[in-house]
Amino acid sequence: MQVTPAVSTTPTPGKYWQWRGQSIYYVKAGEKQQRPPLLLVHGFGASTDHWRKNIAQLQADFEVWAIDLLGFGRSAKPEMAYSADLWRDQLNDFITEVIGQPTVLAGNSLGGYTCLCVAAQRPEAALGVVLLNSAGPFSADQSSDEPDPLQAEVQPPKQPEVWQKFLGEAAKWIFGQPLARLILFQYVRQPWVIRQTLERVYLDKSAVTDQLVEEIYRPSCDAGAAQVFAAIFSNPQGEKVDILLQQLKSPLLMLWGEGDPWMNTKERSPKFRQYCPNLTEYFLRAGHCPHDEVPEQVNSLLKSWVLSIADVV
Known part of the structure; x- marks a missing residue:
């Protein structure tokens, strides 16, 4: 009987890859297999460290990669226009130049x-x-x-529709001011604010450890971190999700932390099904980051699903 490796809280050491003149940090674990490799992509403000519990178990069955998006984690933080198109090209080039074969991509939040x-x-x-x-x-x-x-996280609380529209426009104007963005950045990067934010979006508060807070706080101290924060708020949204789903040809697995206060998962889920009816979907008792909060469940579901599609792709 195969024994499932215990969840580890120790990040896997990584390396750097040069992309468009910038240093990109990535992690590799596990050996090349007949089955496809996995590429794990973090959310806003996180890094490869956020996948440490997943890498520890999944590396027994897959070649596992994780990467810090440009502007986050241990990757470079140049002053430039950040967008979904930029990160899309970063991941595509990483798969082509470093992994060297088509990959199953898994991402949380912005990384998703x-x-x-x-x-x-x-x-x-x-x-x-x-x-x-x-x-x-x-x-x-x-x-x-x-x-x-x-x-x-920084949007005003829900208000009656007229006030909601007014406050939304006011927030957009405030975020458009460089000084206001700098003040906001200095506030949200404080460790106690990071902890409060995580405790709001994790159902299991015990998963919000000192280590997790430090892993999110540390990159915010890097040169250029404030400029990255400001640039992301000032750039337009990327392609709409419904358009992307209509273009999608590969299999799709949705894993929802149903207690996520930032996304109404029960309302958001049918939108994905409307445009991609053949997706596979599970709801987990977790918050915004189910891979970190209930890693054993996520790892098991991800493994089973990848093995099922490996037989048909």
């Missing part, structure tokens, strides 16, 4: 949206895509879908 962009717009790179509480706007209801979870 970026993985969907790759699978839909660079289909030769993706054998499948796994979305964990994925961000991204739909065409039909742009007001309810945040481009990333941090913007959800």
Whole structure:
């Protein structure tokens, strides 16, 4: 009987890859298999460290890769225009130049949206895509879908419709001011604010450890981190999710942390099914980051699904 490796809280050491003149940090674990490799992509403000519990178990069955998007984690943080198209191209080039074969992409939140962009717009790179509480706007209801979870965190509370529209426009104006964005960045990067934010979006508060807070806080101290934060808020949204789903040819697995306060998963789920009726979907008792909160469940579901599609791709 095969023994499942215990969940580890120790990040796997990584390496750097040069992309468009910038240093990109990535992690590789496990050996090359007949089955497809996995590429794990973090959400807004996170990094490869956020996948440490998944890498520890999945590496027994897969060649596993994780990457820090440009502007996050240990990757470079140059002053430039950040967008879903930029990160899509980063992941596509990484798959082509480093992994060297089509891959199953799995992403959380902003990382999920970026993985969907790759699978839909660079289909030769993706054998499948796994979305964990994925961000991204739909065409039909742009007001309810945040481009990333941090913007959800700093939005005003829900108000009557007239006030909601007014406060939304006011927030957009405030975020458009460089000084206001800098002040906001200095606030949200404080460790106690990071902890409070995580405790709001994790159902299991014990999963919000000092290590997790430090892993999110540390990159915010890098040179250029404030400029990245400001640039992301000032750039337009990418392609709408419904358009991407209509372009998608590879299999899709949706893993929802049903207790996510940033996304109404029960309302968001049918939108994905409307445009991709053949997707596979599970709801887990977790918050915005199910891969970190209930890693054993996520790892088991991800493994079973990848093995099932490996027989047909």
